[in-house]
Amino acid sequence: MLRAGTLALPLLLAGCLAPMPRPLVGLNRRLEAAGPAAAPSLAGDWLALIVSRDGRDRIELVDLNRQQPVPLPGLERPDAQPLSVAVDARGERLAVVRQLEGRTELVLYRRNLMALQPVVLQPPGVPRRVALRADGRELAVEVSREGQGQVDLIDVP
DSSP states (O other): OOOOOHHHHHHHHHHHHHHOOOOHHHHHHHHHHHOOOEEEEEEEEEEEEEETTTEEEEEEEEEETTTTTEEETTTTTTTEEEEEEOOOOOOEEEEEEETHHHHHEEEETTTTEEEEEEEEOSSSEEEEEEOOOOTSSEEEEEEEEEEEEEEEEEEEO
């Protein structure tokens, strides 16, 4: 007759032998050098995050293969404050929640077109955070409506 402890021991040992997660020290140092950062989004070989530099928050997209940031022409406005960012697995689409001129808005940036497109919420609400499906074809948006938090799913053609 086997005791319960006898069966648990192999499972426990297997867990101890599994590879442990380990920090990417070189890349982490580069990210740290870029300044304080928040709101990371990781998909495929891309990392999008909000970096504070020179007293201003801005969005940075990092190509993890090259371990270098890539330019995002047409995305940033000096009077906009990014709050949340999400990237697709190809690094082509970024969804951004930002404050601009006293209002909070959701926008979609297409890197290949260098174009920014507003995303309208129906019914209207205040976007708070955004997630983008890996293939870039759907958004999940945390929205505040009349003081209540909700999640909207939005198809992206």
